[in-house]
Amino acid sequence: MIRQLSIIQTVFSILLMALMLNIQTASAQNTTPSLKETFKDDFFIGTAINAQQIQEKDSVVDNIIKQQFNAVTPENCMKAEIIEPSWNNFNFDLTDKLVAFASNNNIKVNAHNLIWHSQLPAFMYHMQSADSVKQYFEHHITTVASRYDGKVYSWDVVNEALNEDGTLRNSIFLQKLGDNYIVDAFRLAQKASPHSKLYYNDYNIEQPAKRAGAIALIKKIQTAGVRIDGVGIQGHWRYDNVPMLDIEKSIKEFSALGIEVMFTELDLGVLKNPWDNNTADVSATSKADSTMNPYKNGLPDSVAQKQAKAYADLFALFLKYKNVVSRITFWGVNDGESWLNGWPIPGRTNYPLLFDRNFQPKPAFYSVIATKQ
Ligand code: G3I
Numbered sequence: 001m002i003r004q005l006s007i008i009q010t011v012f013s014i015l016l017m018a019l020m021l022n023i024q025t026a027s028a029q030n031t032t033p034s035l036k037e038t039f040k041d042d043f044f045i046g047t048a049i050n051a052q053q054i055q056e057k058d059s060v061v062d063n064i065i066k067q068q069f070n071a072v073t074p075e076n077c078m079k080a081e082i083i084e085p086s087w088n089n090f091n092f093d094l095t096d097k098l099v100a101f102a103s104n105n106n107i108k109v110n111a112h113n114l115i116w117h118s119q120l121p122a123f124m125y126h127m128q129s130a131d132s133v134k135q136y137f138e139h140h141i142t143t144v145a146s147r148y149d150g151k152v153y154s155w156d157v158v159n160e161a162l163n164e165d166g167t168l169r170n171s172i173f174l175q176k177l178g179d180n181y182i183v184d185a186f187r188l189a190q191k192a193s194p195h196s197k198l199y200y201n202d203y204n205i206e207q208p209a210k211r212a213g214a215i216a217l218i219k220k221i222q223t224a225g226v227r228i229d230g231v232g233i234q235g236h237w238r239y240d241n242v243p244m245l246d247i248e249k250s251i252k253e254f255s256a257l258g259i260e261v262m263f264t265e266l267d268l269g270v271l272k273n274p275w276d277n278n279t280a281d282v283s284a285t286s287k288a289d290s291t292m293n294p295y296k297n298g299l300p301d302s303v304a305q306k307q308a309k310a311y312a313d314l315f316a317l318f319l320k321y322k323n324v325v326s327r328i329t330f331w332g333v334n335d336g337e338s339w340l341n342g343w344p345i346p347g348r349t350n351y352p353l354l355f356d357r358n359f360q361p362k363p364a365f366y367s368v369i370a371t372k373q
Helices: 002-031 059-068 093-104 122-126 130-147 172-177 181-192 208-223 244-255 301-320 363-370
Strands: 044-049 071-074 108-116 154-159 197-202 230-233 236-238 260-269 325-330
Touching (some): 044 108, 093 108, 108 181, 130 181, 260 301, 301 325
Parallel strands (some): 071 108, 154 197, 230 260, 236 260
């Protein structure tokens, strides 16, 4: 009997401790400033959202998303291989949930994406004829874009179509459809989704040659009389290598075309990549290497402070151009779930975002908030 009582007591104290911890986390969240509130007069603040988060599996991250962000971009569930895994067989479940979640919480969805050379369904890799590719291209865009017309705020109509030198990437779409395929994608999206905005999205388009390619592309779409509402600069940079001057030039040059400018996949990683550049090409991978993983036991405060300064400099720039910069989206909520832990080298410990692995705001979070004070 005494033994049973002591077990009950132990279980009770564990439950009490868990409850206290939950209350503490909740109250910490209530006192944490909100990014979306702080920048509500300036631009939307977004995050990439993964399958677990769309399904609201974890209340801690769920609360953070609702408290901090007024825009979301699906990290994966709208990519072609997931939303149309086999020909004319669409899997809309997760995207329907995402749209409902966003609508219930007054959050805008940027749908990512309609046309991308990567993450294509397997059947696309066996396609030989231009006719089949054309059929897929028209049917995919029309089906997906019309289903979510007006339910999503915007589309990344075409993603990552450019090479670093500004020429068009030699994708299956360029090979089979010719160099007008991007204009055609926007034309189809405009027809299927007249009530959502249409964007071009890419990495490194702040760099001069690639930027010139993007500007030429946008002008081509405009000259064809087709709607394009904005351009997304992804923003996968390293904290000690943020190209501030090129970013500022890009904001000026892109906005001079009469379109919105957005930073759509922002993260400032702290680890070097083997090529020492800022690429975000998902196919550029390298082998596991423990010498390239210096912070596996924690981020030194000196690095966290430098990262905080880099984020603050960026947000000060975004605020300077708030009339043309319409959204800043982080590529993930916390450091633990960032794609940069697995790319380009698998199994590393990176720290690119504003919240740490325990969902606590980092120095970078507070430095971003402080740009408004
Ligand atoms: O869903 C499968 C799962 O079933 C399987 O067990 C697991 C095993 O590896 O893989 C899962 O799929 C992974 C998927 O992420 C979901 O976690 C893919 O392998 C993996 O390649 C995929 O990576 C995504 C990558 O794009 C490629 O689509 C990253 O999460 C995502 O952050 C990244 O996002 C891209 C943007 O869309 C475009 N710009 C660059 C950015 C970063 O690469």
